[in-house]
Amino acid sequence: MNPYDAVLGRSFASNYLGRLTTILGTMNPQDIDRAIAVIRRVWHAGGQIITLGNGGSAITALHFATDWSKGVFEATRRPFRGRSLIDNMGIVTAYANDMSYADVFVAQLRNIATPQDLVVAISGSGNSENVVRAVRYANEIGCETLGLVGYSGGKVKPLAKHVVWAQVDDMQIAEDVHAIFGHIVMQALCQTEDEDRA
Structure with missing residues (x-):
């Protein structure tokens, strides 16, 4: 018997997936749709979409820039000016x-x-000082700002103009939700462009 079965009454994987599914069910789709609309508006206006984060969130930021820049451009042939602030070490x-x-x-x-x-x-915490400073500065110069946070949302949640919040005290689950958000954005931008051309 798997040792986790005795403790949890089911496998560790089932427990984790169940917690992730529960959090996904609590997400507000309107917040995600509004975030997509902001990204689309800046993209269509020729602005840059600049991503940033620390640790696992740094890799998520890089993943966003990769997927959106390559995938959206290839699907739409409209240049996507995506860049990440973590890719030049x-x-x-x-x-x-x-x-x-x-x-x-x-x-x-x-x-x-x-x-x-x-x-x-x-x-994930919403409290990384370098992220907080970046959002504050971006607001000061008139950029749009979108915060992706977990836990209580930390300092970033009230500071960012737009927020996608995974309300969960679990860093890995929060990071999973953020990664899923990136894939939703890519498919949404590609699909809406297809609809516009129809």
């Missing part, structure tokens, strides 16, 4: 060394962001 480590790790994103935004852009800030 030279820049990240230079700012971390010369300034502070708390400034690695805001320092990059000062160089590349314009008011026409969207900053997608991913933080």
